[in-house]
């Protein structure tokens with residue numbers, strides 16, 4: 237937790253649960269990623285956290301933006317970005333939304349099947365299109381496999397067909413899965429993409445761009461590669477597979493841009509046991525799966541949790557949220573321990589919570605308000 241966040245929590249004593257995010261950390265992350273991958277254009281994945289303060293900072297810093305919907309596009313435009321800095325990267329779009337994006341000046345669109353390509357060619361003629369290929373998602377703590385992308389063979393066919401549909405077949409994209417700590421996954425994906433480039437080049441179509449998506453990790457409980465390590469591995473893979481004909485590259489960091497910048501402060505609502513000889517305490521917080529911690533689904537994302545009792549004797553706990561839904565259990569199998577001294581009314585800090593939290597908070601499930609946010 238940064239000194240700025242600690243000071244804010246101490247001085248302002250905001251009601252909990254709330255997210256406090258240090259914008260200086262976002263600026264640092266942007267600098268690290270652009271330094272590590274100097275030739276890649278950064279398209280911040282707005283879905284990770286679309287707060288106006290973050291978008292304004294990144295507009296000013298020179299970032300471009302990966303948007304999933306018209307409201308995200310409008311937020312980015314409102315923050316001052318021009319439409320040439322926007323990619324409509326969702327592969328699942330209504331045709332009316334493609335048209336609305338086109339009307340706003342967006343000219344870069346993702347697709348992963350013929351029907352989506354047809355929508356773009358009808359509603360956004362002349363635009364640049366890139367085809368997303370499937371990845372295994374192996375190694376990622378929050379995989380994005382199966383649902384998105386197509387097999388490389390199909391990508392080739394669709395990109396060839398795009399030439400005759402009035403759009404510009406511009407490149408190929410992939411996403412190795414979010415919170416991807418295995419750098420070899422980028423290499424495997426780039427090898428496939430290079431194969432597509434080569435094969436299409438032989439058929440007279442020279443693609444220009446590789447969109448390498450996100451995957452850049454945030455430090456939760458275990459160590460992660462540094463931005464330089466991601467950059468070096470990706471650069472080496474690009475050289476290995478593309479030789480001296482390097483394509484334009486794009487990255488779409490979401491989690492890696494904002495995750496470590498935010499802390500959620502929460503209050504312990506209840507601590508209980510289910511029987512006299514129960515060997516684990518249930519610790520119920522004032523935030524759960526429906527309040528912003530949706531990524532605890534299957535205990536996938538494991539947030540570091542701290543309190544003023546850190547360092548004292550600990551005990552095994554099951555952590556849960558405050559709603560009347562038994563799915564609202566955060567960690568039961570992940571082996572969480574919390575200090576024995578922790579008591580009802582204490583505050584806990586859920587760290588590295590700047591990404592994929594505020595927008596996942598439900599709109600009043602059980603009457604609980606969406607997560608409050610402070611950007612400092």
Ligand SMILES: Cc1ncc(COP(=O)(O)O)c(C=O)c1O
Pocket residue numbers: 281283284302325326380411413414415449450451452488489490491492
């Ligand atoms: C198309 C696309 N790009 C980028 C991202 C951001 O990924 P990450 O948060 O792993 O950087 C996502 C996440 O869902 C995505 O769907």
